[in-house]
Structure formats: C-alpha cells, structure tokens
Amino acid sequence: MKKLYISTVAAALLFTVSCQHDFENSTEDVVVTSGEANFSKYIALGNSLTAGYRDGALYADGQNESYPSMIAKQMQSAGGGEFKQPLMPDNNGGLLLTLPTGNIQIADTKRVITGFSGGTPTIAFANDNKAATISNTVLTGPFNNMGVPGAKVSHLLAPDYGNVQGILAKTANPYFVRFASSPTTSVIQDFLAQKPTFFSLWIGNNDALLYALAGADDTVEKLTPADQFGTYYNLLVSQIKTSGAKGVIANIPNVTTIPSLTTVPYNPLTATLLGKGDVNVGNATIDQLNSSLYGPLNQILTALGAGDRIKPLSKTTTNPLLIFDESLPNLGNAITTAALASGNPQLMALAPYLGATYGRARQAKSTDLIPLTTSASIGTAATLPPGIPASLSARGVAYPFEDKYIVTSTEATAIDTAINSYNVIIKKAADDNGYAFVDANAKMVELNSASGIQWDGVRYSAKFVTGGAFSLDGVHLTGRGYAIIANEFLKAINTKYKSNLPMISPNSYSGVTFP
Structure with missing residues (x-):
C-alpha cells in the first residue's frame, strides 16, 4: 500500500455553501434544439480524459461517466443517435494482454482508498493490482468514444497504432488495440470511416503531462516541441475537416497545477x-x-x-527533500x-x-513540484x-x-511555456476552421481558485481527495469533475451553433469513493 504525505479530512469532501452556481442553464424546463448542428453521429476524439479514465485506470463505471457520454445524452434530445463506448470488462481496470512473450499485465488496476491514518488516506490498487481478464480481444465496433489513454497528438495520426505486435516497441497503444478496426489502421482513419456529423476534440495533454509526471526527465519522456506540436495538430484538424462535420475543440489545462503535482509538499521530512x-x-x-x-x-x-x-x-x-538539479x-x-x-x-x-x-544536489524549494x-x-x-x-x-x-x-522550478516553467504555445495553436485551429472552442485551461484556473466552482450548494476545487473534482490519481477527474467539463463543452456548442442543449448537474455523478 502507498501512504501519501498529505493532510485530508474525509468529512470535508463536500460541504455546503450558498445556492448560487457557475452554470447559466439548469437541467429543467429547457426546450432542446440542435440549432445549426447535426448531432445524429457524434464522435469524440481524445486521450484518457475523453475515455473516462480515472483513479489511475480505465474501468467500466468510469467510462460510463466520461464527459462525451454525458454530452451524448444531452444531444439525444436534439436528434443525437446512439453513443457506443469500448467498455472495459470490469470495474477493477488494468490491462492483461496476450503478447508473443505470453500474458503480460501492462497497466495498473484502479486506485482505491483503503482507510485513513491521522487524516491521511491510504491508497492501494484494487484487486491487489491483478488484472483478471485478457483485454486485447478486439471489440465489435465502431465506437463513438474514441478516447485513447496515453495518446499524444501525433498518435491519432499513426498507422498500426492498434497492432498488438507493437505494444512492447511502443509503436502501438494497448487501449486502441481493443477497438481498432484493424491492426494497420489509425485513430483518424477509424474516425473518418464513421462519417461523423459532429465531433469533439480534446487532445495534447499528454504531450506535456507525461513529461511532467516523469519528473521532466527526457530520458523517460520527452516534452513535445511547440513547432512539432503545431505540425501534428494542424494536420490532425485538416484531416478532421475532410469529414465535413461541425465540432468543438478544447485547449489544454496547465498540467503543473493538477493535484498530482501540487499535493505532496516540498518539505515533508520531520x-x-x-x-x-x-x-x-x-x-x-x-x-x-x-x-x-x-x-x-x-x-x-x-x-x-x-x-x-x-x-x-x-x-x-x-x-525539504534532497534533490538532484x-x-x-x-x-x-x-x-x-x-x-x-x-x-x-x-x-x-x-x-x-x-x-x-x-x-548538483540541493534541498527542494516551494517552487519545485513533487509528483x-x-x-x-x-x-x-x-x-x-x-x-x-x-x-x-x-x-x-x-x-x-x-x-x-522531481519537477524543478526551471522545468515547471519550461512545461508551462510549452503548454501556452500549444494553446495558441489550438485556439487558432478552432478559429480558422470555424469550430466551437472550450477554454479548459481557464476552467482549471477556476477550480484552483479559493472559491472553486459550485453547483446547488456543493463546492468543487482542485484539492486532492477533498475537492471532489479529481480522482485518486490526481490527474483525471471524477464523474463530477467530468460533468463540470461536459458543461463547458455544452456551453461552447450552444454559443457557436445556436443550439440549446441543457446543462448537466455534476452533483448527479460520482465523486471520490470512501471505504
């Protein structure tokens, strides 16, 4: 088991404030219209955030609370069709694959709170971190939720990304293996083959996040250069454009402000x-x-x-911790x-x-980030x-x-600079191609503010465990957090396409689960 060096109070997970909320529409008494959009074939492109990944794993209940599935439900009242997802076989998560070398578990099961000690949660892996089901049997598709955990922008364009033979060489993705139409296809090819009428795109987070979570060690993960990001992103959007679908694009939250990098103090030694x-x-x-x-x-x-x-x-x-700089x-x-x-x-x-x-050793400072x-x-x-x-x-x-x-302050600044450049590229792509735009980064800033975000008497923030919006991996959202993001997409769609899709109540979805 893993004990985190943080202070939390379980009872503070959700607490009552005034009855004001941050969203313009309620879910009641709304005449739903599609406006200028056609929601009959909605396809979501993205990474783990799109797939519904949470608590460090992809599992069925989390997928059913993905933000695209929430959006699709609202669309169904305005001509939207079926929304099919490549559901995992259980609620433990973890990936057990059959490879040429035999059965290999290559992804952890979900994290769960097993108890508290002095107000600090003890977090362990579900099912003793043993994935129970072989997960590389290709599912019968196609699927509307095409979120691929671990994918960078370039990966959505890559052929053979669903070929199980490329898993060990890291030329393929085990999650895409599960639902790719063929071993040689790419994510964008499978997207276009479905002839979508509407799409959402939230991609690019991993181009900076994976580097940050690896302590900004470029021998482990590399930060995608801004010019390379722009080349791949614009190529991806140009491919999407050929579908003729209308859609919505979101930018990237600043990954150095998420709980996974802000929870553990720089000075925990006593x-x-x-x-x-x-x-x-x-x-x-x-x-x-x-x-x-x-x-x-x-x-x-x-x-x-x-x-x-x-x-x-x-x-x-x-x-402070002793670190290498x-x-x-x-x-x-x-x-x-x-x-x-x-x-x-x-x-x-x-x-x-x-x-x-x-x-090159020094003691950590308050500006350093400890994953x-x-x-x-x-x-x-x-x-x-x-x-x-x-x-x-x-x-x-x-x-x-x-x-x-460790992410040093110098490395954190480099990551922030890269993300700011990515977001300029994303906003320009949305504007140049006439798509709706979601400022997900601004929503993260709001979550990180002292007041957070509130809905019907419940306040949400970016605090680990107690904030209600982030799951136990400190990177991905809870069902309630995904509902907050879904509302941002819905607002952007309504504004751009003159539709009237109703907002979602985050309180209706699940948060952090306590034992």
Missing part, C-alpha cells in the same frame, strides 16, 4: 518521519545525518559560495577536493562519493558503492532524488 520503519534510513537520526552529511556538506558548499544548496536539518520544523553548476570535483583536504577521516573516506553524488508517485519513494534505498553507510541511501533524505522524481 524527526518523526525519519524514525519510521517504512523510511529506509536505518537507525539514522537528524543529529547523525547532520554530523555525518548535512553539516559537513554545508561547510564545504559555503566555502564554495553555494551554502544555500544544502543546510542542516531541523528537529522542530519540517525539512541538473541546471546547477557541477561542484563535484570541488566537493571531493575539499573533503580530502578536511582532515576528517570519515569525509576523506567518502570524498569521491560526496563529489559524485552531491555536485504523487514520488511520495511512495521517499526514503527508499538507492544503490550505493560498497563501503558507503546504508543511512546515506535513503532517497530524498540523504541521497538526492533522481531527475525523474
């Missing part, structure tokens, strides 16, 4: 935490760490004019030289290790050279967290 058995620091105490590591390093770094990088730990206040000048050689010259036998013995390990997944790795043991004390192996405590675990 004297109590250091003494816990699940933190792999042996018998080390703050005094021992200060005398053997933090104190000497601070002295050496101060002499080198970089004393602010690492300071001794406090017994009375919270302490590739943007810093490498002081490794200077640290090694100073340690050898110190006359301290322990430092002299550790000198090569100190230089190699702490040359939720990093929480479970605080204090886990890194591999050390022989002869180095085990107390120096604890990640984030005595050993700097590697690049993939």
Whole structure:
C-alpha cells in the first residue's frame, strides 16, 4: 500500500455553501434544439480524459461517466443517435494482454482508498493490482468514444497504432488495440470511416503531462516541441475537416497545477518521519545525518559560495527533500577536493562519493513540484558503492532524488511555456476552421481558485481527495469533475451553433469513493 504525505479530512469532501452556481442553464424546463448542428453521429476524439479514465485506470463505471457520454445524452434530445463506448470488462481496470512473450499485465488496476491514518488516506490498487481478464480481444465496433489513454497528438495520426505486435516497441497503444478496426489502421482513419456529423476534440495533454509526471526527465519522456506540436495538430484538424462535420475543440489545462503535482509538499521530512520503519534510513537520526552529511556538506558548499544548496536539518520544523538539479553548476570535483583536504577521516573516506553524488544536489524549494508517485519513494534505498553507510541511501533524505522524481522550478516553467504555445495553436485551429472552442485551461484556473466552482450548494476545487473534482490519481477527474467539463463543452456548442442543449448537474455523478 502507498501512504501519501498529505493532510485530508474525509468529512470535508463536500460541504455546503450558498445556492448560487457557475452554470447559466439548469437541467429543467429547457426546450432542446440542435440549432445549426447535426448531432445524429457524434464522435469524440481524445486521450484518457475523453475515455473516462480515472483513479489511475480505465474501468467500466468510469467510462460510463466520461464527459462525451454525458454530452451524448444531452444531444439525444436534439436528434443525437446512439453513443457506443469500448467498455472495459470490469470495474477493477488494468490491462492483461496476450503478447508473443505470453500474458503480460501492462497497466495498473484502479486506485482505491483503503482507510485513513491521522487524516491521511491510504491508497492501494484494487484487486491487489491483478488484472483478471485478457483485454486485447478486439471489440465489435465502431465506437463513438474514441478516447485513447496515453495518446499524444501525433498518435491519432499513426498507422498500426492498434497492432498488438507493437505494444512492447511502443509503436502501438494497448487501449486502441481493443477497438481498432484493424491492426494497420489509425485513430483518424477509424474516425473518418464513421462519417461523423459532429465531433469533439480534446487532445495534447499528454504531450506535456507525461513529461511532467516523469519528473521532466527526457530520458523517460520527452516534452513535445511547440513547432512539432503545431505540425501534428494542424494536420490532425485538416484531416478532421475532410469529414465535413461541425465540432468543438478544447485547449489544454496547465498540467503543473493538477493535484498530482501540487499535493505532496516540498518539505515533508520531520524527526518523526525519519524514525519510521517504512523510511529506509536505518537507525539514522537528524543529529547523525547532520554530523555525518548535512553539516559537513554545508561547510564545504559555503566555502564554495553555494551554502544555500544544502543546510542542516531541523528537529522542530519540517525539512525539504534532497534533490538532484541538473541546471546547477557541477561542484563535484570541488566537493571531493575539499573533503580530502578536511582532515576528517570519515569525509576523506567518502570524498569521491560526496563529489559524485552531491555536485548538483540541493534541498527542494516551494517552487519545485513533487509528483504523487514520488511520495511512495521517499526514503527508499538507492544503490550505493560498497563501503558507503546504508543511512546515506535513503532517497530524498540523504541521497538526492533522481531527475525523474522531481519537477524543478526551471522545468515547471519550461512545461508551462510549452503548454501556452500549444494553446495558441489550438485556439487558432478552432478559429480558422470555424469550430466551437472550450477554454479548459481557464476552467482549471477556476477550480484552483479559493472559491472553486459550485453547483446547488456543493463546492468543487482542485484539492486532492477533498475537492471532489479529481480522482485518486490526481490527474483525471471524477464523474463530477467530468460533468463540470461536459458543461463547458455544452456551453461552447450552444454559443457557436445556436443550439440549446441543457446543462448537466455534476452533483448527479460520482465523486471520490470512501471505504
């Protein structure tokens, strides 16, 4: 099980405020009209957010509360047709595929809250993280919801994206394998083959998100350059244009503001935490760490004019994580030289290790982002050279967290800059082609505001667990969160095409589930 270093109060999940709400239309007494649009064949293109992914998995109940399925229900009162989704076989999620090497589970089951300890939720995988059903049997389509978890913009154009033989090489997507019309097809080909009369497009999030969740480590995931994003996005929209369908396009929320990157504090280390058995620091105490590591390093770094990088730990206040920052000048050689010259036998013995390990190390700052997944790795043991004390192996405590675990402030700025460029491209594509436009980024800003968003006495925010809008992975929405987004799409459609599709009550859908 994974315990998150956050403070939550279960009772605060939903609380009453005034009866005002942020949406113009109620769901009652609305004369539904299609206006200038034709909703008879609505197809949704996108990624996991379109598919209804939540709690770290794709599962049936989540799919049934996807925002396109909500929109389709409103459209059915204005000439909309059937909306078919490639439903998962159960509510545990997880993908178990038959590959040439045998049956392989390649995706986790959903996350669930199993209890609370001191107000902090304990989050584990459903079904002990064992997917029970082989999931690469091709389903009988075609399907109206063509959201493909994990897809970037370029992937919707890629041939062979549904070929199970390409899973291990990452040229294919296991979720698209389930409903592709053939192994050689692309998402856009299957979209066009259905001859849609109306479409929605919400794609591009993963071009920045996957990079951010990988700690902005480009050896794990790469941030799509803005010019490349524009090339693929405009090509995709030009292909959609050939269908003749009207539609709605959404931009990308700023991924550095989602709960997955804003929940875990930069400074979770305390004297109590250091003494816990699940933190792999042996018998080390703050005094021992200060005398053997933090104190000497601070002295050496101060002499080198970089004393602010690492300071001794406090017994009375919270302490920041120790991280690697590739943007810093490498002081490794200077640290090694100073340690050898110190006359301290322990430092002299550790000198090569100190230089190699702490040359670009620093303590985290409030502007650094700690992914939720990093929480479970605080204090886990890194591999050390022989002869180095085990107390120096604890990640984030005595050993700097590697690049993939942390988004530094410099990296966060680069991600924000890229997303701003993406959103300029998306807005221009919508305007140039006459499509309705959803400013999903503005809605995320609203969710992050102090007042949040409210509907009939219930307030929603971007707070993890208690905010009601985000699921347990901190990236994807709950049913209620997807309903908030669905309303943004409906408003944009109504404005652009003079239709009168009624709004949805987010309170009617599911939020975070407590044990």
